[in-house]
Amino acid sequence: NFMLTQPHSVSESPGKTVTISCTRSSGSIASNYVQWYQQRPGSAPTTVIYEDNQRPSGVPDRFSGSIDSSSNSASLTISGLKTEDEADYYCQSYDSSSVVFGGGTKLTVL
Amino acid sequence: QLQLQESGPGLVKPSETLSLTCTVSGGSISSSSYYWGWIRQPPGKGLEWIGSIYYSGSTYYNPSLKSRVTISVDTSKNQFSLKLSSVTAADTAVYYCARVTAMHNWFDPWGQGTLVTVSS
Numbered sequence: 001n002f003m004l005t006q007p008h009s010v011s012e013s014p015g016k017t018v019t020i021s022c023t024r025s026s027g028s029i030a031s032n033y034v035q036w037y038q039q040r041p042g043s044a045p046t047t048v049i050y051e052d053n054q055r056p057s058g059v060p061d062r063f064s065g066s067i068d069s070s071s072n073s074a075s076l077t078i079s080g081l082k083t084e085d086e087a088d089y090y091c092q093s094y095d096s097s098s099v100v101f102g103g104g105t106k107l108t109v110l
Numbered sequence: 111q112l113q114l115q116e117s118g119p120g121l122v123k124p125s126e127t128l129s130l131t132c133t134v135s136g137g138s139i140s141s142s143s144y145y146w147g148w149i150r151q152p153p154g155k156g157l158e159w160i161g162s163i164y165y166s167g168s169t170y171y172n173p174s175l176k177s178r179v180t181i182s183v184d185t186s187k188n189q190f191s192l193k194l195s196s197v198t199a200a201d202t203a204v205y206y207c208a209r210v211t212a213m214h215n216w217f218d219p220w221g222q223g224t225l226v227t228v229s230s
Contacts, residue, residue, distance in 0.1 A: 001173060006132075021221070032214075032215075033214045033215070033216070035215075036218070037157075037217075043222075044206055044220040044221065045157065045206075045217075045220055046218075046219075046220070047218045050214070050216045050218070050226055051214055053214070055217070056122050089145065090156065090157055092157075092196070092215075092217065093215075094214075094215040097170060097173075098159070098172060099147070099159040099162070099215050100159065101149075101156060101157040101158065101159060102156070103156045104156040104157070107139050107147075
């Protein structure tokens with residue numbers, strides 16, 4: 001099995017841009033798609049990025065995803081931060097036999 | 111619009127078996143494009159995948175839970191279920207069910223979740 005490592009927390013001001021990383025411990029990050037979920041307190045997770053860089057309908061284009069094979073990591077970038085973006089964010093990927101979630105990153109917009 | 115709803119006891123005694131059901135509405139559980147999954151989240155902690163099932167009954171489980179988990183499907187009722195045996199306080203969590211794309215393991219949508227507390 002592999003792990004996905006995220007920073008515990010990040011903070012940034014409204015209007016700025018923040019990037020959350022997700023590093024895969026073994027196996028290539030490019031081998032299997034990465035998804036990103038947003039979870040607000042008391043609510044179920046919802047998708048903000050799927051298949052590395054695709055946005056579901058209804059998710060603003062301020063949200064973008066990418067992967068970097070050199071660092072074996074995926075990234076979620078949120079531009080033009082709004083207070084409503086304050087939430088926990090989880091990356092998720094898989095291999096042939098299992099599914100793995102990252103530990104989650106708490107985004108504070110202050 | 112596809113919706114999922116978890117149901118089951120909110121309190122389970124230590125050493126007993128946790129049983130939950132997820133009812134799918136607005137779509138068929140027998141779609142060839144999807145698996146159906148269970149995920150849990152202990153209070154204040156992150157998400158943990160428990161396992162997933164195809165409508166045919168094919169399953170795959172988190173290796174760390176495999177010895178205690180059984181997931182089954184009832185296509186006639188458009189439901190799938192989770193059983194977790196020999197529970198301890200560490201199994202206290204919000205349990206979510208979700209649809210999973212078969213090709214790329216994308217979990218969407220999710221049910222609202224149900225809190226299960228393990229306590230005597």
